Amino acid sequence: MTSLRSDCPISGGLDLAGDRWTLLILRDMFLGKRRYSDFLSSAEKITTNILADRLVKMERAGLISKKPYQQRPVRNEYRLTPMGRALLPVLQQMSLWAARFVDGAAGPEDALMTRAIAPSRPVSLAE
Numbered sequence: 001m002t003s004l005r006s007d008c009p010i011s012g013g014l015d016l017a018g019d020r021w022t023l024l025i026l027r028d029m030f031l032g033k034r035r036y037s038d039f040l041s042s043a044e045k046i047t048t049n050i051l052a053d054r055l056v057k058m059e060r061a062g063l064i065s066k067k068p069y070q071q072r073p074v075r076n077e078y079r080l081t082p083m084g085r086a087l088l089p090v091l092q093q094m095s096l097w098a099a100r101f102v103d104g105a106a107g108p109e110d111a112l113m114t115r116a117i118a119p120s121r122p123v124s125l126a127e
Helices: 009-017 022-030 036-040 048-061 088-101
Strands: 064-070 075-080
Touching: 009 022, 022 036, 022 048, 022 075, 022 088, 036 048, 048 064
Parallel strands: none
Antiparallel strands: 064 075
16 A cells, blocks of 8 residues: 555545455455355355455555466465454454344354454454
């Protein structure tokens, strides 16, 4: 990311992960999705061009990393970085909030709510 709208941490967080798709891709990754085709199978039906764009932006921002699992054609598997994993509590709290206040929203997914960032240590601001 090149510039922030302001030095407000909420504004900066939205500049990085506040588009329509990034948090949903992160949710899917927390639920075990790793490959391009996995993300395309989500209920929200992201288009291929948007998915490709978001994965590139998320990698550049440091939220995810990619590693080829096939050479011809090259196909990648995506993993959360420590920075991406640190967003888990945000997704969990957003899920709880929406389940309570957004009409038509389902209850939070158990698989997402029972995840932990790292059982051995908390995430700090320095990471």
